[in-house]
Amino acid sequence: MSEKLRATSVPGFIKLWVGQTVSAFGSQISGLALPVIAVTLLSATEFQMGLLGAANTSAFLIFGLLAGALVDRWIKRQVMIVADLIRMFAIGLIPLLWFAGVLNIYHLIVLGAVISIASVFFDVSYQSYIPILMPRDYIGVANSRLELTAQISGVASPGIVGYLLTLIKAPVILIFDAISFLVSAVSLLVIKDREVPKPKADRRPLNQEIAEGLKFVWNQRLIRAISFTTATSNLFSTISGTLFAIYFFRETYLGFNTAAFGLLAAVGSVGGLLGAGATPKLIKVFGEGPLIVLSSITSGLTALLVPLSWYVSREFTFPMLLVNAFMTAFTVLTYNITQVTARQRLCPESLLGRMNASIRFMVWGVMPVGAVISGSLGELIGVVPTMTIGAVGGVFATSFVFFSPIRKMREMPRLQES
Numbered sequence: 001m002s003e004k005l006r007a008t009s010v011p012g013f014i015k016l017w018v019g020q021t022v023s024a025f026g027s028q029i030s031g032l033a034l035p036v037i038a039v040t041l042l043s044a045t046e047f048q049m050g051l052l053g054a055a056n057t058s059a060f061l062i063f064g065l066l067a068g069a070l071v072d073r074w075i076k077r078q079v080m081i082v083a084d085l086i087r088m089f090a091i092g093l094i095p096l097l098w099f100a101g102v103l104n105i106y107h108l109i110v111l112g113a114v115i116s117i118a119s120v121f122f123d124v125s126y127q128s129y130i131p132i133l134m135p136r137d138y139i140g141v142a143n144s145r146l147e148l149t150a151q152i153s154g155v156a157s158p159g160i161v162g163y164l165l166t167l168i169k170a171p172v173i174l175i176f177d178a179i180s181f182l183v184s185a186v187s188l189l190v191i192k193d194r195e196v197p198k199p200k201a202d203r204r205p206l207n208q209e210i211a212e213g214l215k216f217v218w219n220q221r222l223i224r225a226i227s228f229t230t231a232t233s234n235l236f237s238t239i240s241g242t243l244f245a246i247y248f249f250r251e252t253y254l255g256f257n258t259a260a261f262g263l264l265a266a267v268g269s270v271g272g273l274l275g276a277g278a279t280p281k282l283i284k285v286f287g288e289g290p291l292i293v294l295s296s297i298t299s300g301l302t303a304l305l306v307p308l309s310w311y312v313s314r315e316f317t318f319p320m321l322l323v324n325a326f327m328t329a330f331t332v333l334t335y336n337i338t339q340v341t342a343r344q345r346l347c348p349e350s351l352l353g354r355m356n357a358s359i360r361f362m363v364w365g366v367m368p369v370g371a372v373i374s375g376s377l378g379e380l381i382g383v384v385p386t387m388t389i390g391a392v393g394g395v396f397a398t399s400f401v402f403f404s405p406i407r408k409m410r411e412m413p414r415l416q417e418s
Contacts, residue, residue: 012133012191013142019187020126020146023084026180030091032161032265033170033177034108035245036258037094041170042105046243046383050375053242055109057371059116060364067120068357069209072350075195076125076132081185083122088181090114091174098171124360128352131344132195140341144279161265165258213354220346222412223359225404226339229296230363233397238370240306240390243383253310253383254317264325271326275333287410288338295335296398302327304395307388342412 038044038052071079090111097103134142161173217223247253248261282291305324309317347355370390377386401407 012193015187015191016129016133017146019184022187023180023184026177028265028269029161029173029180030177032262033165033173034112036165036170036249036261037103038105038108039245039249040258042103042108044105046246046378047375048105048109049242049246050371050373050378052105052109052112053238053371053374054368055112056116057238057364057367058113059120060360061366061368063117063120064124064357064361064365065210065213065354066206066357067124068213068354068360069206071121071124071128071353071357072209073197075197076129076353077188077191077193077195079125080122080129081188083118083125084181084185084188086118087115087122088178088185090118091181092178094174095171098169103171120357120360124353124357127340127344127356131349131352132193139344140280140337143337143341143344144276161262165262209354210358213351213358216347216351216355217358217362222404222406222409223343223346223355225400225406226292226343227359227362228400229397230339230359231366232400233296233300233394234363235366235370236390236393236397237303238367238390239374239377239393240303240387242371242374243378243386244306246378247306247310247383247387248321256318260318264321267322268325268329271329272333275330276337278330279334279337282334283338288342288412289406289409292335292338292342293398293401293407295331295338296401299328299331299335300395300398302331303391307384307391310384338412345412345414 034052035049038049044052093111094103094108097107130142130146131139165173217227248256248264279291286294302324305320309320309324312320343355343359344352374386374390377389406412
């Protein structure tokens with residue numbers, strides 16, 4: 001066994017690995033079931049889908065920077081445990097409300113906002129936790145293993161969930177997602193790590209600590225370029241993706257069923273699996289910086305297939321959507337693994353939470369804005385024109401990394417303390 005493989009076999013990492021693999025399966029369930037519930041059971045309008053999309057990501061815009069400063073003060077593993085338990089109760093309420101016969105779209109919106117807040121704290125802690133468990137030389141390997149197994153868990157689950165959706169109502173299968181959050185919390189509970197709370201004597205006012213994280217991201221020109229590309233891509237992909245469930249399910253558009261939706265997600269998961277597994281080899285072939293740029297360009301161009309699928313003969317529509325699902329997942333994984341690893345290696349451990357929160361504030365904070373824009377445009381100009389605007393806009397997101405030194409860097413630089 002190679003030294004790098006042994007590095008990912010430390011007990012704490014294995015426990016994290018197992019818990020997050022199960023949680024990833026649960027996320028596949030809710031990712032498929034929630035839009036199905038909104039569109040097919042609750043007859044959500046375009047604007048309501050925009051509100052739902054905004055609620056699911058709004059906390060990154062509202063609480064993201066605060067979460068980063070607080071996470072850097074707290075024990076990250078404990079924050080993740082609390083966040084998992086909150087998400088377990090919130091997602092578990094949806095089937096309970098449905099069984100009671102009172103579930104409506106606004107319940108999904110409110111609970112989505114609660115889950116979003118918990119996810120902010122979990123995600124900021126999660127991305128800041130890997131460097132605590134692993135030596136810096138092995139951060140990339142750990143990220144690749146986590147993404148790889150997350151995708152493996154997603155290969156079978158979309159097809160299974162898509163089939164289950166034809167047998168049972170979507171709210172029922174959310175019970176499994178609630179259980180997956182519990183499994184994640186238990187796996188984190190049994191990990192022992194070296195982290196201690198930041199001493200109170202070293203703490204400064206929250207606004208100063210938040211500003212320090214923003215300043216770090218802005219002054220690191222490589223991280224800044226990556227953040228701008230990711231934020232722009234997320235804005236336009238949200239404009240396009242918010243209305244995808246309406247486009248896919250409604251008879252006035254494509255009119256596909258839940259089994260086809262499950263197949264689409266399964267193909268995307270295969271693409272993500274291959275992308276995660278191929279990333280180390282692609283880095284050797286292209287280099288880290290060029291791979292970031294190539295992944296961004298390919299992802300942007302592939303997104304055009306979704307609105308274009310409306311203008312071709314019907315027998316080509318679903319194959320185009322399958323290609324989009326596969327290539328989008330593949331390139332998102334190669335992009336994310338490479339750029340997240342570069343960010344983690346560049347940042348001092350004391351700033352990891354605030355760095356990740358500042359970036360999440362930028363790259364996820366645009367998503368609720370994009371969702372509201374999407375819902376509003378969908379009602380004004382229609383679903384397909386709105387998705388076209390999103391796809392075309394996403395093509396230009398790559399310009400920030402393309403016109404930066406990243407394009408020529410075969411190896412991204414390491415930690416710079418200044």
